[in-house]
Amino acid sequence: MAEPALKKENKRIFDEGLDGGTKKLTPERIEMVIRDVLDNETGARLKVYVDTCVHCGLCSEACHFYLSNDNDPSFSPAGKVKQTLWEMLKKRGKVSPEFIYRASEIASTECNLCRRCSMYCPFGIDIAYLMLVVRRICHKLGVVPQYIQSTANSHAATLNQMWVKEDEWIDSLMWQEEEAQDEIPSLRIPLEKEGADVIYSVIGPEPKFRAQLIYQAAVIMNEAGIDWTMPATPGWDNSDMCMYTGDNEMMGRLKKAHFETAMRLKAKRIVMGECGHAYRSVYDTGNRWLTWKTPPIPVIHAIEFYYELFKEGKIKITEKFDSPVTLHDPCNIVRGRGLHEMARYVVNETCEKFIEMVPNREHNFCCSAGGGVINCGPPFKTKRVEGNKVKAEQLFAAKAKGAKTVIAPCHNCHGGLEDIIHHYGLDMELKFLGDIIYECMEKNG
């Protein structure tokens, strides 16, 4: 098979990170790195996946990129493997620098690692894993899209993804405590409390720009009477873009800092905010890199936490959210963890009218932002949004049934759906579950 031809419709996009990295490559270095990763970092798993695939193409129809690009086979999951990993395997690493540029672009910006295709593969091949192997190789070759690499650099320097300094983190929490006290005078955001039932962790964008999410979480904790705390040290950010750039060593460091922060404070368990990829990194990928099959301290996602609060009657709704809602099932917490029925329980507890989008639950279409794709930044936005026409159609259909608000309990899904709503003129409102709970709950203070 020849090296992949660049099709007119998916020609290579210029990116400084990809370009700068590619320029420094030599054929010897490429061959050495590919062989090193394939020989020393992969094993039976990769071999079984590669040997088992019968090239049937059933994965194609599962992929939003394929469906949204007029069934272009180069966007099918198997097609993406063919243009990247199969070629590397076949040639035992003898591929060109330009090949690596495209391989990195395909693995980082044309696949969301959402694993919908694995559900349609007759053998259940985890194609997301194969794309992560490609990303790992590209990381070791220094060919990574600039925006997401910058985010990974922030993780490495600060242990959070948005260059937030220690004093800024503490100051932001105290500020939100103060603002929330205007509404609920007795409210506290306890810092560094030892032995609390819950340590609450968030992602970088929350203190950086979306501090209202911390405010809302504090109101919910306060009203539910939870014994909780937040850390005043690095380790508060549960997100992990290094997991997506292929920087596994750094991914491990981040997860370790996160778990150790919770253990230092002797917290009984970690409750995470509404983020999907961070969840994948703590219960699946990062913990395993650190050799823990399950996290060393119990971790639950916001959806599980809200579910408990409603089941135990710790939060009461004064008046249900009255605009008809639909729910987007994020890949990492639904296909990855099966939290879809809990999410529906919370939606039904808080909203007057719930309209399912179709397909839903583990069959839901991806937002096209996840897997680090939105984090690759502006150069790839058009490809990402136009590569998810099927999501727009799915939302239009839910809208036709009356849905006005889309609930997306994941930050990346939020970003992706916001762009889709805007680009396709959907005119729908977008919310986190926490937004709705905060808005409709009884607040006694």
Add this chain to the structure above:
Amino acid sequence: MPEVEFQGKKFNVDEDGFIDDYTNWSEEWVQFVKQEEGISELNDEHKKVIDVLREYYEKNGIAPMVRVLSKVTGFKLKHIYELFPSGPGKGACKMAGLPKPTGCV
């Protein structure tokens, strides 16, 4: 990079609609983003936010935390979102001529 023209001025923007270089920022750019963001009227408070963002960016090469923005302008978080409905990281940074922030935004 796509080019947009507004009030006789041309700007190069990235695919998220952020300006290519903050030194190419001008009053016309502010008016253009105002229209893009659907902000009905620009007042002194918008200008104050933009001034703070630009000054901070020139000094630090990064957008400030919304906490810093609030401290320097004296505006509460809610008010910053009233001024820029798409938020400080998107609408306000865009209008101030900063690049799109990195991260899950």
